[in-house]
Amino acid sequence: MERGIERIVEACREADIPSPEFRLEATGLWVEFSYAQPHKTTKKTIKKTTKKTGEKTRTNTTEKILDLISADPSLSIQELADKTGISFGGIAWQIKKLKKENRLERVGPDKGGSWKILK
Numbered sequence: 001m002e003r004g005i006e007r008i009v010e011a012c013r014e015a016d017i018p019s020p021e022f023r024l025e026a027t028g029l030w031v032e033f034s035y036a037q038p039h040k041t042t043k044k045t046i047k048k049t050t051k052k053t054g055e056k057t058r059t060n061t062t063e064k065i066l067d068l069i070s071a072d073p074s075l076s077i078q079e080l081a082d083k084t085g086i087s088f089g090g091i092a093w094q095i096k097k098l099k100k101e102n103r104l105e106r107v108g109p110d111k112g113g114s115w116k117i118l119k
Contacts, residue, residue, distance in 0.1 A: 061086060065094055066117060069104070073114040 005022060008031070012019045023030040064084055068075060075083075081091045098104035103119045 061090075061094055062098065065091065065098070066104070069115045070117055073116065075115070076110075 009019045012033075018034040020034070021032045023032070061084070065080060068080055068083055077091050077095065078088060080086075080095075081088045084091065086094075095104060099106075101119075103117065105116050105118060107114050107116050
């Protein structure tokens with residue numbers, strides 16, 4: 001556990017923010033960070049960046065999922081999550097979106113069925 005605490009303190013030092021306060025109590029280890037001023041960015045910049053990177057990431061994720069399914073239509077959502085490194089919920093959301101766009105459909109039951117790419 002000491003190594004983790006050292007890493008936290010070092011990360012704070014590198015970020016030029018105050019080190020947190022550590023307290024060990026009967027209910028567990030408490031770590032309290034002092035207020036650190038956020039980087040000076042505007043809401044406009046954040047919105048632009050999020051939109052730009054978000055769209056690119058979703059497109060790449062969608063294509064990655066479709067590529068995996070075309071190679072092996074019997075993959076489960078969990079297997080897709082394992083192969084992409086995306087959470088189960090993230091894959092489920094992407095598949096729901098693909099189904100809504102009529103690009104993907106499930107043929108057969110959840111267990112033993114397969115995916116069919118439509119577009």
